[in-house]
Amino acid sequence: MSAASFPAPNSLLPMDRTLDVVGIGNAIVDVLIQTDDRFLEDHGLSKGTMALIDEIAAEGLYATLGPGLETSGGSAANTLAGIAQLGGKAAFIGRVRDDQLGAIFAHDIRSVGARFDTPAAASGPSTARCLILVTPDAQRTMCTYLGASVGLDPGDLDLDLVPQAKVLYLEGYLWDSEAAKQAFLAAAAAMRASGGQVALSLSDAFCVDRHRESFLELVDGHVDILFANEMEITSLYKADSFEDAAHQVRGRCQVAALTRSEQGSVLLSGDQTLLIEPFRLGPLVDTTGAGDLYAAGFLHGYTGGASLERCGRLGSLCAGQVVTQLGPRPQASLPALVAQHLD
Amino acid sequence: MSAASFPAPNSLLPMDRTLDVVGIGNAIVDVLIQTDDRFLEDHGLSKGTMALIDEIAAEGLYATLGPGLETSGGSAANTLAGIAQLGGKAAFIGRVRDDQLGAIFAHDIRSVGARFDTPAAASGPSTARCLILVTPDAQRTMCTYLGASVGLDPGDLDLDLVPQAKVLYLEGYLWDSEAAKQAFLAAAAAMRASGGQVALSLSDAFCVDRHRESFLELVDGHVDILFANEMEITSLYKADSFEDAAHQVRGRCQVAALTRSEQGSVLLSGDQTLLIEPFRLGPLVDTTGAGDLYAAGFLHGYTGGASLERCGRLGSLCAGQVVTQLGPRPQASLPALVAQHLD
Numbered sequence: 001m002s003a004a005s006f007p008a009p010n011s012l013l014p015m016d017r018t019l020d021v022v023g024i025g026n027a028i029v030d031v032l033i034q035t036d037d038r039f040l041e042d043h044g045l046s047k048g049t050m051a052l053i054d055e056i057a058a059e060g061l062y063a064t065l066g067p068g069l070e071t072s073g074g075s076a077a078n079t080l081a082g083i084a085q086l087g088g089k090a091a092f093i094g095r096v097r098d099d100q101l102g103a104i105f106a107h108d109i110r111s112v113g114a115r116f117d118t119p120a121a122a123s124g125p126s127t128a129r130c131l132i133l134v135t136p137d138a139q140r141t142m143c144t145y146l147g148a149s150v151g152l153d154p155g156d157l158d159l160d161l162v163p164q165a166k167v168l169y170l171e172g173y174l175w176d177s178e179a180a181k182q183a184f185l186a187a188a189a190a191m192r193a194s195g196g197q198v199a200l201s202l203s204d205a206f207c208v209d210r211h212r213e214s215f216l217e218l219v220d221g222h223v224d225i226l227f228a229n230e231m232e233i234t235s236l237y238k239a240d241s242f243e244d245a246a247h248q249v250r251g252r253c254q255v256a257a258l259t260r261s262e263q264g265s266v267l268l269s270g271d272q273t274l275l276i277e278p279f280r281l282g283p284l285v286d287t288t289g290a291g292d293l294y295a296a297g298f299l300h301g302y303t304g305g306a307s308l309e310r311c312g313r314l315g316s317l318c319a320g321q322v323v324t325q326l327g328p329r330p331q332a333s334l335p336a337l338v339a340q341h342l343d
Numbered sequence: 344m345s346a347a348s349f350p351a352p353n354s355l356l357p358m359d360r361t362l363d364v365v366g367i368g369n370a371i372v373d374v375l376i377q378t379d380d381r382f383l384e385d386h387g388l389s390k391g392t393m394a395l396i397d398e399i400a401a402e403g404l405y406a407t408l409g410p411g412l413e414t415s416g417g418s419a420a421n422t423l424a425g426i427a428q429l430g431g432k433a434a435f436i437g438r439v440r441d442d443q444l445g446a447i448f449a450h451d452i453r454s455v456g457a458r459f460d461t462p463a464a465a466s467g468p469s470t471a472r473c474l475i476l477v478t479p480d481a482q483r484t485m486c487t488y489l490g491a492s493v494g495l496d497p498g499d500l501d502l503d504l505v506p507q508a509k510v511l512y513l514e515g516y517l518w519d520s521e522a523a524k525q526a527f528l529a530a531a532a533a534m535r536a537s538g539g540q541v542a543l544s545l546s547d548a549f550c551v552d553r554h555r556e557s558f559l560e561l562v563d564g565h566v567d568i569l570f571a572n573e574m575e576i577t578s579l580y581k582a583d584s585f586e587d588a589a590h591q592v593r594g595r596c597q598v599a600a601l602t603r604s605e606q607g608s609v610l611l612s613g614d615q616t617l618l619i620e621p622f623r624l625g626p627l628v629d630t631t632g633a634g635d636l637y638a639a640g641f642l643h644g645y646t647g648g649a650s651l652e653r654c655g656r657l658g659s660l661c662a663g664q665v666v667t668q669l670g671p672r673p674q675a676s677l678p679a680l681v682a683q684h685l686d
Contacts, residue, residue: 034674062450063450065454066454066455067414067415067424067450067451067452067454067455067672068414068447068450068451069412069413069414069670069674070412070413070414070447071410071411071412071413072410081410099442099443100442100443100444100469101443104411104413107405107406107410107411108410108411109410111408111409111410112409112410126443326669326674327412329410331377331412331669
């Protein structure tokens with residue numbers, strides 16, 4: 001069967017909706033701090049991964065670190081902000097506290113044109129923070145205090161919003177909170193019932209390790225579009241190699257978009273395999289947000305009816321931009337970049 | 344009289360003190376937001392200057408702006424942090440509220456090794472914020488909500504700290520709050536009585552315009568080291584030209600360090616005139632903090648007994664670094680830069 005005889009997976013999308021993508025994730029403010037490998041070793045931190053810490057541990061760690069730069073973050077939130085920056089119609093669901101960091105988070109995502117209507121919690125833990133330790137090799141290692149974001153539960157969820165979008169996007173990190181996981185599953189069921197598609201990012205290799213059985217079941221039956229990097233997809237299938245993992249995931253969802261850092265990305269759909277080259281737009285500064293912006297570019301193309309190859313190239317371009325700056329939200333104009341490199 | 348026969352003004356410093364510089368200023372968190380000239384025009388903002396706004400106006404303006412990056416700021420605080428980053432012994436006096444932004448401010452200045460012991464206010468206005476609008480030409484235009492920082496008064500001031508330092512550093516912005524101004528004058532009197540020196544930054548041309556008589560009196564009788572840029576010094580003397588302003592200020596204090604952006608700086612001391620070349624270390628990104636870091640480099644050299652020329656070159660180098668990045672606190676190692684360019 002030739003590739004051309006497959007319908008493109010986004011040809012099945014309901015196109016007459018008011019939103020392109022609605023996303024659910026942890027609403028987090030990032031604290032970007034430059035450090036060195038020695039600090040990671042001394043604190044038992046595994047480079048390139050995300051560890052969950054409680055508020056006391058977060059404050060203790062923060063006190064030992066240098067000055068920071070604060071910016072809105074959160075994996076799915078970065079993706080939805082990126083889609084809005086590209087000109088797509090995006091909405092984000094996540095929980096902040098009614099504190100100063102929560103106000104910053106809400107401002108930043110709304111200011112790029114994304115909808116964000118989840119009410120801030122009036123009591124309980126403060127807005128989530130992620131200490132992002134950036135080493136001289138531009139890798140980021142994350143320590144997250146989930147705070148108010150774990151307060152998200154199915155009761156908060158505006159389920160009416162879900163069938164207004166073509167795609168529901170979720171971050172694997174939600175699995176670290178039972179209530180958030182339940183909120184996600186309810187949303188995924190609502191999206192599937194409405195005829196839209198569900199996308200999942202595996203988020204982090206350790207997160208995959210914590211929730212492997214649940215993710216395996218999900219990918220098999222409930223996800224149309226899967227985003228994962230090399231470490232995450234090999235962890236999911238306990239595979240010996242990237243090729244082995246790619247072989248195992250093929251056919252389990254409509255599209256698997258597998259990112260491989262400086263080796264670009266691989267798209268698997270039906271029996272098609274597309275290799276997408278990376279974009280190198282300048283010196284590598286900070287890899288924070290690379291996967292999130294890849295998903296943003298991909299989904300913007302996907303919900304706009306672009307070919308899979310163009311979806312991949314859009315993802316690759318957005319990821320290529322965000323790694324040239326400090327922080328996970330592009331400070332450059334993404335539409336201008338697209339016009340320059342892809343149009 | 345030849346230049347060589349003048350004693351260097353820092354040869355008069357008491358060198359046996361535990362601190363090099365103690366500074367008093369507004370304790371501010373900056374919100375860096377990229378915008379364009381049109382936005383400044385539409386909001387009646389004068390490029391390159393600082394306007395004071397109240398909390399309601401700050402929130403209204405913020406709501407119309409794009410996403411921001413938050414970082415500790417404040418003019419004198421940036422200078423003191425820079426001195427600490429250079430390896431100097433620095434202490435900062437300023438007032439935050441006991442809120443999340445106040446905690447960020449306190450963390451950042453302490454984390455570079457500066458002392459910061461002013462207790463946070465437990466009630467009243469929130470920590471000061473400055474909306475810094477960065478235009479494509481890298482200029483910054485500032486709208487400041489002074490919040491808790493105007494709560495600083497002589498009663499807060501740890502006057503015991505002042506005579507522990509060689510130099511007391513003050514920002515002109517303090518004149519916008521009567522209580523803070525009184526705190527400064529008390530500190531300046533204590534420093535002079537102890538045999539140390541007093542440094543003042545004029546801060547902003549509009550600030551000079553608001554407080555001209557008071558600044559003129561101060562420069563004549565109470566300041567040893569004056570920092571001003573071209574706009575500020577011409578505003579102070581209502582001069583027709585930089586040369587005219589420089590002529591008027593000569594001899595009124597031990598040293599006047601006059602900065603001229605891409606034209607470098609001019610040091611006036613006795614009948615000496617030293618021209619200091621600027622350092623160009625990369626593309627111009629954001630001029631926020633340029634004057635503050637010039638003062639940091641200069642005072643680090645000055646309190647270490649360096650020649651005036653080296654003081655100026657240290658200032659010029661630190662300013663040259665900070666304009667190549669977003670935000671007013673150097674993200675690069677200043678001692679490494681000094682080793683590379685000046686040693």
